[in-house]
Amino acid sequence: MKGAFAIVLTLSALLPLSAGAVNQQIRAIFKPNPANPLFNEFENRTPTSGFCLDNPPQCAAEKLFSFRLPIQSFSNATIQGRHDNPRMGAMFNIPSQWQTVTVTHPTAPPQTVEFRVAGMGVAYRLPKPAPELTGGLGHNFVWEGGIWSYAGPPCTGLGGAGNDIGFNSFWKHPENAGACAKRAMFDIPQPFKYETFDITYQLRTPDPLTMPTGHYTGQHVLRVGPGRDFDLGDVMVPNDDVIVLDFALEVEHELKVEVPPGGNKVQLVPAGGWQSWLQAGRKPVRLFRDQTFNISASSRFKMFLQCSLSDGRVCHLTDPGQRLSFPLKVSVSLPNGLTDTLGRPVRRQELLTEAGAEIFRPGHYVERQPGMLHFEVERFDYLLAPGLPRQYLGNVTVIWDSEV
Incomplete structure (x- = not known):
């Protein structure tokens, strides 16, 4: 992108x-x-x-x-x-x-x-x-x-x-x-x-x-x-x-963003995988995935989300039959040299849909430095009950927009 x-x-x-x-x-x-x-x-x-x-x-x-x-x-x-x-x-x-x-x-x-x-x-x-x-x-x-x-x-x-x-x-x-x-x-x-x-x-x-x-x-x-x-x-x-x-x-x-090959396919898993649940019945605390990207930026830009399913503010994941859905938290960490509008480092700044777009700015030209997108689902243990779907999907588009 x-x-x-x-x-x-x-x-x-x-x-x-x-x-x-x-x-x-x-x-x-x-x-x-x-x-x-x-x-x-x-x-x-x-x-x-x-x-x-x-x-x-x-x-x-x-x-x-x-x-x-x-x-x-x-x-x-x-x-x-x-x-x-x-x-x-x-x-x-x-x-x-x-x-x-x-x-x-x-x-x-x-x-x-x-x-x-x-x-x-x-x-x-x-x-x-x-x-x-x-x-x-x-x-x-x-x-x-x-x-x-x-x-x-x-x-x-x-x-x-x-x-x-x-x-x-x-x-x-x-x-x-x-x-x-x-x-x-x-x-x-x-x-x-x-x-x-x-x-x-x-x-x-x-x-x-x-x-x-x-x-x-x-x-x-x-x-x-x-x-x-x-x-x-x-x-x-x-x-x-x-x-x-x-x-x-x-x-x-x-303003240039590079995502590694395959980085557009995000699978959320517990820390250490599903073995603790499958073998010992210990429910995971959260599902997450961190996705790296490289960014080059010389001017202000804003970031926001577009979702296949949303409550108007955050994206949701749903099962194939769309019987159940739950919110997905998406946040971003940016490299040194990029800050929020108050000059603070950007660490796990939550991203919302366009109405809640976040603006970031460079203190100097940032050339191909690594950042991180964080995808996370919390409080989902009820979804592990018998009879409920075992797969949940959603499309999330992350926008970096120089037209601020």
């Missing part, structure tokens, strides 16, 4: 956007990994471009992701050398604080995704070679504090490279960093421009083990310009001023 389901989560919000908006999808997936069952997080599958494409070890160490957007920025005036106002030069005030995005589902409760921009990089292009601007001194002297790789505080530079007319570098922004800026030491006339727009970001996603199956949608909009989410100062003007982030998160849960 097995069940599987997938959750596709797309974050979007219906907002009025400008015609020139730049769209970027952020896609992540959760799929149980038998090789690492304790890792229960989304894996970012967004194609990498920009900084992390060239620096994967550094980004992996800091859990950073990056992409390059098709946005360029152009100066609207000469940047004055040794200017006093940071807004009149190279300035970057980006959304480095954590922001929340609510994602919704047609029937399930909303979930929250957190997102922050962790850094920004541009490749600038001068109107003429750096030595011509600086009297033969080069890029090291265009900006106060050294080359573009030495970011303005509180940001830190993450390397860079250039030629006489341009330089490309990336700045890392701490949380809630505010503005980071570099002052020009010489006049930079028009046309000065940023040819690239790279950002790194960090992502906090919901716990996929608690998320019901289905599709979630949402969207996050960022704006570029003075006083907006990406504030590049008063001199640099972007050719696009709206960034639309479309998040798409996909969850592929697993």
Whole structure:
């Protein structure tokens, strides 16, 4: 018996956007990994471009992701050398604080995704070679504090490279960093421009083990310009001023149950068999059978019974002529890692028909771990009286259902 389901989560919000908006999808997936069952997080599958494409070890160490957007920025005036106002030069005030995005589902409760921009990089292009601007001194002297790789505080530079007319570098922004800026030491006339727009970001996603199956949608909009989410100062003007982030998160849960061959035929017998009754007349206390199974689960599921004969709550066994019937108790024990809704281990939890379904949940992905179904009949000694049937039958279907 097995069940599987997938959750596709797309974050979007219906907002009025400008015609020139730049769209970027952020896609992540959760799929149980038998090789690492304790890792229960989304894996970012967004194609990498920009900084992390060239620096994967550094980004992996800091859990950073990056992409390059098709946005360029152009100066609207000469940047004055040794200017006093940071807004009149190279300035970057980006959304480095954590922001929340609510994602919704047609029937399930909303979930929250957190997102922050962790850094920004541009490749600038001068109107003429750096030595011509600086009297033969080069890029090291265009900006106060050294080359573009030495970011303005509180940001830190993450390397860079250039030629006489341009330089490309990336700045890392701490949380809630505010503005980071570099002052020009010489006049930079028009046309000065940023040819690239790279950002790194960090992502906090919901716990996929608690998320019901289905599709979630949402969207996050960022704006570029003075006083907006990406504030590049008063001199640099972007050719696009709206960034639309479309998040798409996909969850592929697993619920699989394996019963050994012949495990669907359950014969209830006393402890030690029937010899004590047949040879010594000692009535058995109970009839029972324990049936093992293996289970793999990465999300909540419920268990309940369907019966060929029932009182509406528990299953019954009856003789072939259906003259007599009596209740059958069915319970389950689940492996470590699976608990009830209160977080307690599942040991001999009685199972009932669907109206009394029990819900269980994983604390981590459980991969092919053993569980046990317990079948038991109590207080049946009256059935051993002479003249009564000697065989009782019933069909019991145990349901593991991921549609909780």
